[in-house]
Amino acid sequence: MPLRLDALCLSAQDPARLARFWHELLGGGAVRERADGASEFNPATNPGLPLRFRPGAAPKTTQNRQHFDLTSESPEDQKATVARALSLGARHTDVGQLPEEGHRVLADPEGNEFCVIEPGNKFLAGCGRIGALACDGSHAVGVFWSGALDWPLVWDEGEETAIQSPDGGTKFTWGGPPLMPRTAPDRFTPDLVPEAPAAYEPEAARLTSLGARVLTWEAGHTVFSDPDGNEFRLLGGTA
Known part of the structure; x- marks a missing residue:
């Protein structure tokens, strides 16, 4: 593999609190506090997708361009996941979903949207609890990330794309146009x-x-943007 996904980062106002929410919802190894103020853990349900919660997010004012799709094994499991999330500080939210749709849309304690998908979704079968990171994005950006990570395209129909590690686990998906306007920095950024x-x-x-385009060099890493303008970091460099 040319590059390894070190972590999927989520910018937070209170990284420790947000990490605790997702840790208690997903389980996994202990939450680790880093010297840079970030908190991180490896979800038990998706060990190949380390989550890192980095400080620096402004109060959320617009819908994220990326969100998690959580899977369900049964109607009872879906209800239990929703109830568990609500008990931990999540809330119901409206992103334009229709009443007849089977998924449930919630927001975590900092307002980051996520969906709890109804059982029977074949596309997300076997992907773990975090079935997908669903992204707003073009066909070109899906092709870019397939090449960057050497993850094969597991869906490529029209403008829609999806990639997945050869080892399985969470799929990264892009829905194609029309794209949401970028009115705030993206909270999800890969390291x-x-x-x-x-x-x-x-x-x-x-x-x-x-x-990709180089945006800036910071201590130990380079900040890039992908073809859609989404930022990500390449770690491990030297000045």
């Missing part, structure tokens, strides 16, 4: 690392050849 330190510069160059 990537090369397989070896010597590969940092070649991998940075490869990302730009795939369509």
